[in-house]
Amino acid sequence: MSKALVFAEGRGEALKEASLEAIGLAAGLADEVVAVAAGPYASRLEGFADRVLLLNDQRLTHPLAMPCARAMAKAFKKESPDLVILSATPFGKEVAPALGALIGLPLMSDITEVRRDGAALTFVKPLYTGKVMGTYRVERTPLLFSVRPKAYPVPKPGKSTATETFSPAFAEGDFRVSLVELAEKEAGEIDVAEADIIVTGGRGMKGPENFALLRELASVLSEKTGAKVAIGASRSAVDEGWIDHSHQVGQTGKIVSPEVYFAIGVSGAMQHLAGMRNSKLIIAVNKDPDAPIFSVADFGVVDDLFKVVPELVKRLKES
Ligand SMILES: Cc1cc2nc3c(=O)[nH]c(=O)nc-3n(C[C@H](O)[C@H](O)[C@H](O)COP(=O)(O)OP(=O)(O)OC[C@H]3O[C@@H](n4cnc5c(N)ncnc54)[C@H](O)[C@@H]3O)c2cc1C
Numbered sequence: 001m002s003k004a005l006v007f008a009e010g011r012g013e014a015l016k017e018a019s020l021e022a023i024g025l026a027a028g029l030a031d032e033v034v035a036v037a038a039g040p041y042a043s044r045l046e047g048f049a050d051r052v053l054l055l056n057d058q059r060l061t062h063p064l065a066m067p068c069a070r071a072m073a074k075a076f077k078k079e080s081p082d083l084v085i086l087s088a089t090p091f092g093k094e095v096a097p098a099l100g101a102l103i104g105l106p107l108m109s110d111i112t113e114v115r116r117d118g119a120a121l122t123f124v125k126p127l128y129t130g131k132v133m134g135t136y137r138v139e140r141t142p143l144l145f146s147v148r149p150k151a152y153p154v155p156k157p158g159k160s161t162a163t164e165t166f167s168p169a170f171a172e173g174d175f176r177v178s179l180v181e182l183a184e185k186e187a188g189e190i191d192v193a194e195a196d197i198i199v200t201g202g203r204g205m206k207g208p209e210n211f212a213l214l215r216e217l218a219s220v221l222s223e224k225t226g227a228k229v230a231i232g233a234s235r236s237a238v239d240e241g242w243i244d245h246s247h248q249v250g251q252t253g254k255i256v257s258p259e260v261y262f263a264i265g266v267s268g269a270m271q272h273l274a275g276m277r278n279s280k281l282i283i284a285v286n287k288d289p290d291a292p293i294f295s296v297a298d299f300g301v302v303d304d305l306f307k308v309v310p311e312l313v314k315r316l317k318e319s
Pocket of ligand 1: 202205235253254267268272285
């Protein structure tokens with residue numbers, strides 16, 4: 001019987017949706033799915049994992065990468081899984097390499113597809129900032145890999161889940177890094193990494209006040225579709241101080257793959273494309289017909305965004 005060990009990420013009561021996506025993928029590849037969770041959000045795994053190992057340690061109220069990697073390493077020893085899976089979220093990207101070092105396994109990072117191929121697994125992952133997709137066939141187990149958020153859907157619950165307390169011995173030094181401050185995002189703001197639709201503004205927005213246009217578009221899209229809509233930004237817009245860095249998409253921002261990505265007043269520099277070219281549908285608005293963003297766009301509007309966006313909002317409201 002094959003087994004997958006999945007790291008479930010969350011804080012307080014909130015479980016990261018990306019962890020459910022990873023669990024759904026795990027359930028398609030292994031007979032048993034065991035999730036490791038570090039807080040009350042573990043109750044949200046009910047119906048998704050076969051078993052939950054709940055880390056019951058006050059020091060993990062705000063999970064930190066090193067103790068989580070250690071706990072996963074101890075769970076790996078206890079469970080002897082065939083597959084060890086994490087989400088390639090910013091936190092998962094901290095935990096996964098440390099875990100690889102602790103358990104002596106190479107990490108296949110940020111994969112977007114896994115297929116079973118007899119006894120082997122075939123992985124697909126973006127390379128060279130997403131310019132090409134690499135396909136790898138791996139025959140050995142155990143295997144450690146991380147999955148790009150949004151590459152897989154959230155599964156439907158249906159399993160009966162058994163939760164057990166897990167109290168691994170941490171090593172001296174695992175808590176050398178401590179949380180100093182937690183700066184909450186504005187209430188109700190959706191993270192670009194978790195959004196179904198992203199409305200991104202670039203330098204073409206001309207100033208912070210004009211992001212109100214994008215917020216209006218996001219709001220009507222959310223109202224009409226029920227999807228989670230986030231505001232994204234190019235690095236230029238962030239560097240200008242128009243919007244917080246947490247919205248930045250690209251090589252030095254977040255890597256996203258939403259259902260729909262609007263690039264508005266964004267030229268499409270390679271560092272920006274690196275973060276969004278794997279979006280399922282890309283819609284670009286730019287007054288320059290030669291802007292590189294059009295080379296990756298499925299739909300493009302060559303016009304002034306200050307004409308196009310209000311018109312789009314108006315039409316959506318009427319629809
Ligand atoms: C190491 C490194 C890392 C980087 N990381 C990132 C990253 O993570 N993310 C990122 O985005 N960039 C990143 N960059 C910067 C990147 O190279 C570009 O400079 C940046 O993406 C450009 O942002 P932009 O498209 O908003 O601005 P611009 O390139 O100035 O483009 C603005 C666009 O708006 C259009 N426009 C202007 N007015 C209008 C209008 N009224 N209507 C319609 N269109 C209009 C213009 O035609 C133009 O195409 C990085 C650069 C380096 C060197």
